[in-house]
Amino acid sequence: MKISIIKIGGNVIDFPEKLDAFLALFAKFPGHKILVHGGGILASRFGESMGVMPEMVDGRRITDKDTLDIVTMVYAGLINKNIVAKLQALKVDAIGMTGADGNLIRSIKRPVKSIDYGFVGDIQEVNTKLLDTLLAAGLQPVINAITHDKKGQLLNTNADSIASSLATSLAKDHHVNLYFCFNKSGVLIDEKNESSIIPLINEDIYAELKKESVIHSGMIPKLDNAFAALEKGVQHVWIGKAENLLLAAKGKLSGTTIERHRYDLY
Numbered sequence: 001m002k003i004s005i006i007k008i009g010g011n012v013i014d015f016p017e018k019l020d021a022f023l024a025l026f027a028k029f030p031g032h033k034i035l036v037h038g039g040g041i042l043a044s045r046f047g048e049s050m051g052v053m054p055e056m057v058d059g060r061r062i063t064d065k066d067t068l069d070i071v072t073m074v075y076a077g078l079i080n081k082n083i084v085a086k087l088q089a090l091k092v093d094a095i096g097m098t099g100a101d102g103n104l105i106r107s108i109k110r111p112v113k114s115i116d117y118g119f120v121g122d123i124q125e126v127n128t129k130l131l132d133t134l135l136a137a138g139l140q141p142v143i144n145a146i147t148h149d150k151k152g153q154l155l156n157t158n159a160d161s162i163a164s165s166l167a168t169s170l171a172k173d174h175h176v177n178l179y180f181c182f183n184k185s186g187v188l189i190d191e192k193n194e195s196s197i198i199p200l201i202n203e204d205i206y207a208e209l210k211k212e213s214v215i216h217s218g219m220i221p222k223l224d225n226a227f228a229a230l231e232k233g234v235q236h237v238w239i240g241k242a243e244n245l246l247l248a249a250k251g252k253l254s255g256t257t258i259e260r261h262r263y264d265l266y
């Protein structure tokens with residue numbers, strides 16, 4: 001079957017009117033679809049209000065015990081259940097899940113090397129059978145950034161990595177497209193100029209733009225995840241503005257398409 005994995009970032013979730021507009025588009029999105037969400041901005045804000053200061057390294061959150069409790073409440077509770085309720089109101093039969101539900105995503109606590117990320121999970125296994133069953137039953141999974149180690153420990157996992165892993169696991173048996181929706185029009189040459197979209201990025205262009213620091217911070221893990229997905233059989237990866245999601249689905253020019261192949265110069 002054809003499956004679309006759609007990831008929505010914290011910058012959109014944080015603005016109720018932007019989230020509502022996005023969910024209305026998601027409801028109209030054709031075919032089988034899975035929504036993956038983060039919510040890092042809200043988690044940071046909640047943490048700060050409780051005296052737990054956010055600490056990020058390379059776009060990943062250092063997650064101590066208090067932070068794990070906060071992200072579990074925010075991602076698996078507040079954000080996930082609100083999105084499910086809003087989608088149900090839009091007549092989408094959404095079902096909200098963490099990686100622990102139905103053993104959907106098993107991860108392991110990231111080994112301590114130069115940095116101790118704490119309770120951060122690296123994905124090991126995705127229960128694609130469960131996703132197949134849910135999709136075949138007409139349900140639309142809404143999956144958040146909390147995973148588990150199957151030994152009783154919840155872990156915090158970057159939502160871009162979750163989207164990419166779900167896409168690559170499902171791509172073994174299905175035609176899978178991956179859409180990263182965020183608050184900018186795409187990958188930009190000049191971050192402050194929304195019309196400076198780079199329509200197509202391959203690995204050569206990526207390496208060059210990274211070297212020149214045109215691409216930095218949160219965009220690096222997003223693009224690493226995008227290339228990893230293409231390498232493992234995902235058909236199409238798109239990065240762009242949440243409001244252009246339906247244009248992207250129709251193949252209309254909007255945002256950035258990620259292309260795997262390097263161009264042969266000779």
Ligand SMILES: Nc1ncnc2c1ncn2[C@@H]1O[C@H](COP(=O)(O)OP(=O)(O)O)[C@@H](O)[C@H]1O
Nearest residue numbers: 009010011182184186187188214215216218219
């Ligand atoms: N060349 C670029 N074009 C667009 N955004 C960029 C670029 N380089 C870095 N970024 C940054 O990456 C961010 C998106 O990554 P992230 O915050 O992880 O997204 P999300 O909203 O999905 O969580 C943008 O908000 C922007 O600040």
Ligand SMILES: CC(=O)N[C@@H](CCC(=O)OP(=O)(O)O)C(=O)O
Nearest residue numbers: 010038039040060061145158159
């Ligand atoms: C380990 C790790 O970094 N987890 C992320 C999960 C949420 C996320 O990815 O949210 P966005 O998509 O809104 O950035 C975090 O806690 O920020």
